[in-house]
Amino acid sequence: MNRLPSASPRRTRRLTTLLALSCLSAATLAAPHKAKPATKPAAVISDDSPDVVIYGQREDVVQFGRALAATNQLDPDWVLSQLAQARFQPRVTQLVMPPPAGTPKNWAAYRARFVEPQRIGAGLRWWQDNAEALTRAEARYGVPPEIVTAIVGVETFYGRLTGSFKVIDALATLSFDFPSGRSDRSAFYRDELGAFLRWCAAEKRDPQSVLGSFAGAIGLPQFMPSSILKYAVDFDGDGRIDLNTHGDDVVGSVAHYLAEFGWQRGLVPTVAVTPPAEVREKALMLVNDITPSFSASQMREHGAILPADATDALGPLALVELQNGGEAPSYVAGTRNFYVITRYNWSAYYAMAVVDLARALRSGRTDSVAAPAAPATPAASAAP
Known part of the structure; x- marks a missing residue:
């Protein structure tokens, strides 16, 4: 059973202040009137200030x-x-709350935050700075450099927002x-x-x-402490795991995390799809949300349209719906690797932002580096 938290220290401070003022008023009424020197007003305690009581x-x-x-x-x-x-932080309790009920999801707006020129440019520079570690991580864990780079970009804008x-x-x-x-x-x-x-x-x-x-x-990849203990790796071999300043450790840790959750080498995260036109069939395919549950042939049997080269060799797929506010939703067929990205952050919108940023980075890298490129992550959805 959870213990109920003790009375708020702010409430205690304010009750103490009110009691003191009450006693002071009583004493003032009882005593002879004397002129008092001017004093500064008491400082007002903000509700956003950390509690003094620890x-x-x-x-x-x-x-x-x-x-x-x-x-x-x-x-x-x-x-x-x-x-x-440790001190109570009021702002933390505000930020952890979900958005107000009825707030519509908007994939187009969400995507625009992450797949934009400044983040792409920063990602290409970060990729260049960590190219050796990214190549080594792909060889060891099978995770392409663009996926690792995109995750760091979505998480913290390459260290700007840790x-x-x-x-x-x-x-x-x-x-x-x-x-x-x-x-x-x-x-x-x-x-x-x-x-x-x-x-x-x-x-x-x-x-x-x-x-x-x-x-x-914590850090560029925003690992929770338990994930640091389980999945972070000392990828530069210096005997210490640093997710803030050591790019090698960041690269190795992100790739290792995805590999531990089942990343499959060479499998694309997404395939373009047109959902079934029949409402009942589409609803049936959306029941399992982002969990891959249908082979390519089964999706076609339900009325979904996939590219001609999408075969059952892709493994199970999920019909993923991305709402666009008041506009028509976008759809993508997610593979097991798309589902693995959602284990990093349990959101299809997050995973799709990673996939689309990865595509942009791979395209930019191919244009700027005169070397054979690794297989690119294909176009994922009919993004607005």
Whole structure:
């Protein structure tokens, strides 16, 4: 059972202030009137300010820290001292909330954020800077350079947007004060907080100095702490995994992650498709969402139109629908590799942005490098 969080420190501060003002008013009425020198008004505490009271003063946090230390052979004093410095971050609880109900999805707008000239140009430069590691990763894991490069581009714009939250603050906030109004994921974030402290201990990092996203994701590839422990690799062989400044480690870790989730060497992520015209058949094919469930021949039997060279050798396919606000949806047939990309971020829109950015990068790379190009990711959808 989850413990209910203690009273908000902001509420405690404000109640204390009101009580003090009340006592002061009573004393003023009882005492003879005296002229008082002018004083500065009290500072107003913003609702967006971090709480002054730290998590280390809460019993549920202390119990969590002791259990974590005992289970993972960590120094309990070190664990508790780190948690004692964690602070509630109101902004984190706002950012983790889903969009308002009824907000329409818009693939065209989503795509435009990521497949645009500045990100493509930055991606081509990042590819050039990390070409050797990308080639080595493809040889080892089978993941094409454009896919790895596109993921880093979508995640953080090649390191420009890695996050400015203290990871320990973000994870503590979501572990112990997860906001109401959406499904409770506090258990997930407690696991991530534990993984974060284990990683810091193993790498001799200062937990108070690590910055990341509001959800606790770290570095250029935005790995959650548990993913760092499971999938990050020391791809440059220096004895340390650095996902912020070591391009080799970023490349190797992203490729290894996708390989561990089943990336198939040489398999295209997507195939162009026209969905069945008959509403019932289309609805039937959309039931399993992005999970590949139909062979190419089965899709045709249901009325979908695929390219002539799309055969059952592609393996199972999914009919993926991408809504465009008030306009007609876009559709793509996703292979197992498309599904693998969604294991990085569980969104068909995210995966499609990666695929389309990868195509743009491969095209740009082919135009600028006088060398034989690896097989390109084909056109994926009737993108607006």
